[in-house]
Amino acid sequence: MVLTVTLNPLLERKFYFKEIISNNSRAFSQKLLAGGKGINVSRQLNLLGVKNHALTFLGGFNGKKIRSILESEEISFSSVNTKSETREAALLFDEKNQCLKTYFGVNSKINKDEIELFISKLKKSIQNSSIVVFSGSLPDDECSIIIEKGIEFCREFDKMSVLDTYGKFLPKFIKMGPTVIHNNFREIEESFNLELNSEKKISAILEKLYKSNVTLAFLTRGSEAFYASKSDFHYRILNPEIIQKDPAGSGDAFVSGIVFGLEKSLVFNDFVKLASALGALNASAWDTCRVLRENAEKLAGSVEIIEIGKKIKIIDDSPTI
DSSP states (O other): OEEEEESSOEEEEEEEESOOOSTTOOOSEEEEEEEOHHHHHHHHHHHHTOOEEEEEEEOHHHHHHHHHHHHHTTOOEEEEEOSSOOOEEEEEEETTTTEEEEEEOOOOOOOHHHHHHHHHHHHHHHHTOSEEEEESOOSSGGGHHHHHHHHHHHHHTTOEEEEEOOSTTHHHHHHTOOSEEEEEHHHHHHHHTOOOOSHHHHHHHHHHHHHTTOSEEEEEOTTSOEEEEETTEEEEEEOOOOOOSOOTTHHHHHHHHHHHHHHTTOOHHHHHHHHHHHHHHHHTSSSSSOOOHHHHHHHHTTOEEEEESSOOOOOOOOOOO
């Protein structure tokens, strides 16, 4: 079973407008959605047929609404209650101009007792999981200890850990040696104070990650070609061409594909192509992480993987004539 960890969940209030033309624009429809990167991954894993469980913080009225939404979506979850209200966001969809804008509220305040209880639940949950996905932002600096402990627990219990977070603690988390990392170019550039403006520099950071015991690394940049490493082998991957609508959550859909491949023991090329297709199809829709597996498998055939740098040697044992 896969465990997803979301420390900064989000109640999304989505408003639909025929057209946003002034401050008095009136929505014709609205809905409440459960957000947060790990929750997105769990939603997509459900559609891929992978058993999973989401662990998160929930508090206040927003937390109650998220619980109800997760139950209605049949997303298996457990939570640590917080005294602080779970954060929320307003999403404004302009139908005529086909655009979506998101405005985030303030983060929750997580106290020491809540952090300790979360770590205790996390340790027990990791023991019953095969892969653990740490996704999204931190509500505050004090919560960084949860990811640190989580990676330690994964090593202790011989579980795969997938790191998909960002910010000032990212270099520290990477040094702890998660099994897999996913980041976009901007997140790596900001965390390591560099510019990934050449393939040489990209290969250098992939080598740095490998030396930190990261087995699989994925550095994405929207619809453009992205880079990956498997141990000390490096790859450039060309995404399928799509008409982009909303890229939000595409990284989460991508991570779901990687996790699917690891859970199902697929070969590297196959699950990387699937992950690329999932991310692309997510960006071509207005909904987040609701891509059907059969659609992703069809599109995966148009993804191209190119070896760069060190090449894998294939032994030709065919008989000579």
